[in-house]
Amino acid sequence: MTQNLLREDKLTILPITHALKGHVSPPGSKSITNRALLLAGLAKGTSKLTGALKSDDTRYMAEALRAMGVTVDEPDATTFVVTSTGEWKEPNAPLFLGNAGTATRFLTAAVALAKGRFTVDGDEHMRKRPILPLVEALQSLGVAIAAPSGCPPVAIDANGAFKKNRVVIDAGLSSQYVSALLMAAACAGEAFEIELAGADIGAKGYIDLTLSAMRAFGAKIDQPSSSVWRVAPTGYTATDFHIEPDASAATYLWGAEVLSAGKIDIGTPATDFTQPDAKAYDVISAFPNMPAVIDGSQMQDAIPTIAVLAAFNKTPVRFVGIANLRVKECDRIRALSTGLNNIREGLATEEGDDLIVAADPSLIGQTLPAEIDTFADHRIAMSFALAGLKIGGITILDPGCVAKTYPSYWDALASLGVEYQQG
Numbered sequence: 001m002t003q004n005l006l007r008e009d010k011l012t013i014l015p016i017t018h019a020l021k022g023h024v025s026p027p028g029s030k031s032i033t034n035r036a037l038l039l040a041g042l043a044k045g046t047s048k049l050t051g052a053l054k055s056d057d058t059r060y061m062a063e064a065l066r067a068m069g070v071t072v073d074e075p076d077a078t079t080f081v082v083t084s085t086g087e088w089k090e091p092n093a094p095l096f097l098g099n100a101g102t103a104t105r106f107l108t109a110a111v112a113l114a115k116g117r118f119t120v121d122g123d124e125h126m127r128k129r130p131i132l133p134l135v136e137a138l139q140s141l142g143v144a145i146a147a148p149s150g151c152p153p154v155a156i157d158a159n160g161a162f163k164k165n166r167v168v169i170d171a172g173l174s175s176q177y178v179s180a181l182l183m184a185a186a187c188a189g190e191a192f193e194i195e196l197a198g199a200d201i202g203a204k205g206y207i208d209l210t211l212s213a214m215r216a217f218g219a220k221i222d223q224p225s226s227s228v229w230r231v232a233p234t235g236y237t238a239t240d241f242h243i244e245p246d247a248s249a250a251t252y253l254w255g256a257e258v259l260s261a262g263k264i265d266i267g268t269p270a271t272d273f274t275q276p277d278a279k280a281y282d283v284i285s286a287f288p289n290m291p292a293v294i295d296g297s298q299m300q301d302a303i304p305t306i307a308v309l310a311a312f313n314k315t316p317v318r319f320v321g322i323a324n325l326r327v328k329e330c331d332r333i334r335a336l337s338t339g340l341n342n343i344r345e346g347l348a349t350e351e352g353d354d355l356i357v358a359a360d361p362s363l364i365g366q367t368l369p370a371e372i373d374t375f376a377d378h379r380i381a382m383s384f385a386l387a388g389l390k391i392g393g394i395t396i397l398d399p400g401c402v403a404k405t406y407p408s409y410w411d412a413l414a415s416l417g418v419e420y421q422q423g
């Protein structure tokens with residue numbers, strides 16, 4: 001069934017007439033799976049990663065590692081067994097990473113410490129996602145690296161070392177640049193320091209996730225100040241590592257639960273997640289009394305979910321701190337305002353980089369036929385599906401794009417009794 005739904009051109013969600021109840025486990029965390037795959041690939045020996053996500057983003061990471069001589073076995077649907085010499089060989093072809101930001105950014109820094117010529121590339125969407133700050137940071141370390149368009153493809157001629165042991169990085173556009181440098185730094189051969197340019201970072205929670213995965217694989221990191229990290233030259237030690245479920249995926253299930261006044265057991269209490277998006281639980285569980293202003297800076301991937309819920313809130317919601325949603329898989333601020341206004345004109349307004357959603361609980365039960373352009377963005381597809389639970393006629397275009405991080409999403413909703421009209 002999964003494959004069939006993923007191949008549809010469009011999927012119309014049939015409004016539910018019952019509260020959604022049941023048990024659905026979200027898949028493993030994308031962010032943690034791709035960190036663990038990278039670190040296991042850099043460690044000498046065999047690492048077993050359990051609870052892992054198998055989706056487009058993690059498949060691209062696994063395939064890139066295989067192309068560089070790492071053995072990645074998949075004994076079951078949630079396990080990767082990674083065996084590496086700790087040294088990567090030059091691949092025969094560009095590393096193609098689809099639209100996986102984590103894989104693209106993390107590998108760009110990591111291959112800079114291998115030996116040989118590497119090209120890091122992705123699909124047409126990834127070719128619009130900025131990577132220049134990371135490329136310039138690596139250039140400042142003496143790496144021969146170029147990304148003429150400021151986005152992938154990135155060409156790297158690596159000689160196995162950095163010429164300096166300190167780098168300054170501007171992470172205004174993406175925290176993944178810092179995570180990428182941190183993970184590479186433990187393999188730099190000498191103690192390495194990373195300093196943030198500018199005051200603060202959009203998504204600090206992702207840095208914490210990086211540090212915790214690095215420590216699990218034997219790294220030692222000090223943080224002399226909130227914007228400086230010192231990484232010891234430990235390299236990585238192969239280890240067995242369990243990956244928690246994906247908190248961003250959980251937000252759709254929390255959203256479906258509150259919208260339908262149901263009870264969906266996702267198997268993990270919100271407080272047990274270490275990923276930043278778990279913060280969204282507090283806001284979502286306040287529905288239909290979500291706050292007037294929501295700062296998305298520390299739970300960015302959850303904003304599409306909350307913005308669609310906001311359409312049914314009792315009072316309007318302004319989303320702030322979301323500027324870099326414009327450089328994700330698509331311009332998410334634009335995709336959200338377009339989709340919401342397509343459902344009902346005036347439902348969303350952009351003010352600079354803020355998004356204001358004009359709450360309208362009377363939408364519930366109406367039929368308002370709207371084709372939602374997902375811009376190939378999994379989160380736009382998954383969040384607007386929530387609108388379809390309460391409004392008739394919501395059609396999701398390119399529903400297969402959920403395969404980026406949650407290939408079984410449509411089946412998960414179906415298991416709770418949600419029905420679709422296909423095609």
Ligand SMILES: O=C(O)C1=C[C@@H](OP(=O)(O)O)[C@@H](O)[C@H](O)C1
Nearest residue numbers: 031102174175176203206300301
């Ligand atoms: O480090 C990570 O795993 C991620 C960091 C965030 O991206 P940015 O740092 O580019 O904002 C987030 O949106 C992405 O889905 C995953």
Ligand SMILES: C=C(OP(=O)(O)O)C(=O)O
Nearest residue numbers: 099100101102301328329
């Ligand atoms: C922004 C996202 O992904 P990435 O940057 O890893 O491609 C996401 O999954 O919402």
